[in-house]
Amino acid sequence: MFIAGVALVVAGVSALLTLALAKKTIGFMGKINYSAVNRTIIVIIVAMTIIFTGAYGLLLLVTCTALGVFVNLSGIRRSTLMGVLILPTIIFYLPF
Secondary structure: OHHHHHHHHHHHHHHHHHHHHHHHHHHHHOOOOHHHHHHHHHHHHHHHHHHHHHHHHHHHHHHHHHHHHHHHHHOOOHHHHHHHHHHHHHHHHOOO
16 A cells, blocks of 8 residues: 555656646757757767777668668558568577
């Protein structure tokens, strides 16, 4: 009973805090330059790929990005692309 009571109190406090923070965040969200955020994230992803995997990882990143853009522009569902990529991987790692 004690744990359930504490869980209810914590859930109530977190709900109130979430509502208060949401009101303050709405005003902040309108001021964000999303194109700069997108460019920064792309640079970070490319840099991490180069640092951790080198040229092979960068080639894989470019290939997968091109596949994702192609699927999006051609009107094919992204879940179809995921199935085409994941199913061979699952079969490759099955213990036969």
